[in-house]
Amino acid sequence: MSNAADTVLNYHQRTKHQLNAYAKGPESLDWDDQPNPFRRFKGCETLTLPPPGAELDCLFADLDRPEQIAPQPLTLTNLGLLLELSFGLSAWKQFGPDRWALRCNPSSGNLHPTEAYLVCTDAELLRPGVYHYVSHDHHLERRAAFDGADGEPAVYIGLSSVHWREAWKYGERAFRYCQHDIGHALAALSYAAACLGWSIELLGEAGDNDIARWLGLDRREDFVDHEHEAADLFCRLHTDGANHAGLNAEGLAQHYASATWFGQAERLSGRHFYRWPIIDEVAAAALKPATQAERRQWPVLNLPAPSQNLAASRLIRQRRSAQHFNGKADPMAMADFQRILLALLPNAKPPFTAWNWPPQIHLLLFVHRVDGLEPGLYFLPRDGRDIMVFKQAFSKDFVWQAIEGPFEFYRLVAGNVRQAAKTLSCHQPIASDSAFSLGMLARFAGNIEAEAWRYRRLFWESGLLGQILYLEAEAAGIRGTGIGCFFDDAVHGVLGLRDNDWQSLYHFTLGTPLDDGRLQTQPAYAHLRE
Known part of the structure; x- marks a missing residue:
C-alpha cells in the first residue's frame, strides 16, 4: 500500500463517529x-x-x-x-x-x-x-x-x-x-x-x-x-x-x-x-494527478412522471433541507418512491450526463412509511454485478427477498427499523420520522489502494446522489435532508461487515416536512433591487 493510501485510510478511520465518542472537533463555536x-x-x-x-419553460420531467x-x-x-x-x-x-x-x-x-x-x-x-x-x-x-x-x-x-x-x-x-x-x-x-x-x-x-x-x-x-x-x-x-x-x-x-x-x-x-x-x-x-480521459454512455431509463411537475428552475430555487419531519404523515406513494430510486441509477439524464465513472456506491434503505411496501431494511444495488459480493459480505441473517418492480431491489429484514435508523444517524429523529432514510455504501479500500485521490471521488459521487434526492423529493411534494453525522462502524456492524472493503459515507432522509413557523423567509435577491 502506498504512503498516500495509508494516510487516507488512517484519516478516514480517525474521523469516524463512534457510539461512545465523536470525531475531533472544536470544543465550542466562536460564533x-x-x-x-x-x-x-x-x-x-x-x-x-x-x-x-x-x-424557464423547462419542466422538471423534461430533464428526463x-x-x-x-x-x-x-x-x-x-x-x-x-x-x-x-x-x-x-x-x-x-x-x-x-x-x-x-x-x-x-x-x-x-x-x-x-x-x-x-x-x-x-x-x-x-x-x-x-x-x-x-x-x-x-x-x-x-x-x-x-x-x-x-x-x-x-x-x-x-x-x-x-x-x-x-x-x-x-x-x-x-x-x-x-x-x-x-x-x-x-x-x-x-x-x-x-x-x-x-x-x-x-x-x-x-x-x-x-x-x-x-x-x-x-x-x-x-x-x-x-x-x-x-x-x-x-x-x-x-x-x-x-x-x-x-x-x-x-x-x-x-x-x-x-x-x-x-x-x-x-x-x-x-x-x-x-x-x-x-x-x-x-x-x-488525496491530490489528484493528471489521468487518462474517461467518458461514459449511460442507458436510457423510463421514469414515471413526478407528482409535482413544476418548472425545473422553480423547483431548484425552492429546494430546502428539512429540519423536522412529520412522523405520522401519510405513507409516500409507491410511484414517487420508485421514481426517486430509478433516478439514483446511472441513466442518460442529469446529473449523470456529467459523471464519468462507473457506480461505486450502493444504497441501504430504512423504509418506514411507503404505500404498499412493508417496513424494514432494504438494499438497492446500483450495479447488479456486485450483488453476489454483498450476499457474501453481509450478515447471514438477511433474507434477500427480491421485491417486484422496475429495478433490482431486496428486502433484508422486515419490521420496524425506525429506532435503528435514528440511533445509527447520531440519534437524530430526522432519520426515523421520515418516509425512508438511507445510507450510501461505497466500494472503499480497493479504490483508495489503487489511487488515493479516489477517496474524494467517492464522496463526490455520494454528494451527486444527494442532490438527486433533494430535487426528486421536491418533485414528489416532500423534502429531503442530507445527514453527515452517523456512527460509521455501527452501520457496518448492523450489516455484518468486518473490513474496509465497503464503508458508509453519507446518509439521507426524505419525508413530509414540519415547517418552523418562527422562521421568516425573504426573497433571495431583494437586496440587489434595493
Whole structure:
C-alpha cells in the first residue's frame, strides 16, 4: 500500500463517529468569528450580471430527456442564470436578529466551502480571462485577463473548496463534508445547464495542480493563511448539443502565457483558534494527478412522471433541507418512491450526463412509511454485478427477498427499523420520522489502494446522489435532508461487515416536512433591487 493510501485510510478511520465518542472537533463555536460565507477578492474589476430570478419553460420531467430541450443562446443573461441556478441564493431566512442566506446548491451546515470560477476564452461573450462568481452580489470578479492570445472559444467552470469554512464547525471530519459539497455542486451545475438545453462535460482527466493554476489557486500570496482553496473539478460548458470536445490543455496554456492577474482574497475569519493539520495531510495525500480521459454512455431509463411537475428552475430555487419531519404523515406513494430510486441509477439524464465513472456506491434503505411496501431494511444495488459480493459480505441473517418492480431491489429484514435508523444517524429523529432514510455504501479500500485521490471521488459521487434526492423529493411534494453525522462502524456492524472493503459515507432522509413557523423567509435577491 502506498504512503498516500495509508494516510487516507488512517484519516478516514480517525474521523469516524463512534457510539461512545465523536470525531475531533472544536470544543465550542466562536460564533463571532464564523467564516464569511461569501468570498470576495479586493482589487478586481467586477462585472454585474443581468438580474437573477427568470423562470424557464423547462419542466422538471423534461430533464428526463435532456436531448429534447431546445438550447438557449449563449448570452450573458443565460450564463448568469446558469450560475444562479447552480450556486446562487435561493432565499434568506430570519429568526429574531439572526439572518442567513440559503443557496441553490446544498451545503453541510450551510457553511458553503465550495467556490465557483469561470474561465472564458470566448471574446464574443466576455473579455477572455478568469472570473470568480460572488453569489451574494450575483456578479463576476475578474481575476485574470488573457491578452493577445487566440484560440478556440470556450467556457469552463472550475470548483474549489475552502476547507476552513467546514473545519470551523466540524473539525477533522470537515474534509469529508467538503467533498460531499463538491458532488452536490457538480450535480447542481448539471441540472442547471440542462434547464437551458446545455450540458456540462466533467474533465475528470485534469490534475489538481493544473486546475489550481487555471483558477489562480496556486497564487498562495493572494490568499490569507489557513484560508486557501483546494482545486477540485474542472468542467467544460456545451451550449449547442455538439459532441464532447474534451480538454484543450494546450489551447488553455496559450492564454495563460500572457495572463495578467488581479486581486487578493479578503479575510474570512479574524481568528483561527483551532487548527486541524490532519486536513492538510489528507488533502495532500488525496491530490489528484493528471489521468487518462474517461467518458461514459449511460442507458436510457423510463421514469414515471413526478407528482409535482413544476418548472425545473422553480423547483431548484425552492429546494430546502428539512429540519423536522412529520412522523405520522401519510405513507409516500409507491410511484414517487420508485421514481426517486430509478433516478439514483446511472441513466442518460442529469446529473449523470456529467459523471464519468462507473457506480461505486450502493444504497441501504430504512423504509418506514411507503404505500404498499412493508417496513424494514432494504438494499438497492446500483450495479447488479456486485450483488453476489454483498450476499457474501453481509450478515447471514438477511433474507434477500427480491421485491417486484422496475429495478433490482431486496428486502433484508422486515419490521420496524425506525429506532435503528435514528440511533445509527447520531440519534437524530430526522432519520426515523421520515418516509425512508438511507445510507450510501461505497466500494472503499480497493479504490483508495489503487489511487488515493479516489477517496474524494467517492464522496463526490455520494454528494451527486444527494442532490438527486433533494430535487426528486421536491418533485414528489416532500423534502429531503442530507445527514453527515452517523456512527460509521455501527452501520457496518448492523450489516455484518468486518473490513474496509465497503464503508458508509453519507446518509439521507426524505419525508413530509414540519415547517418552523418562527422562521421568516425573504426573497433571495431583494437586496440587489434595493
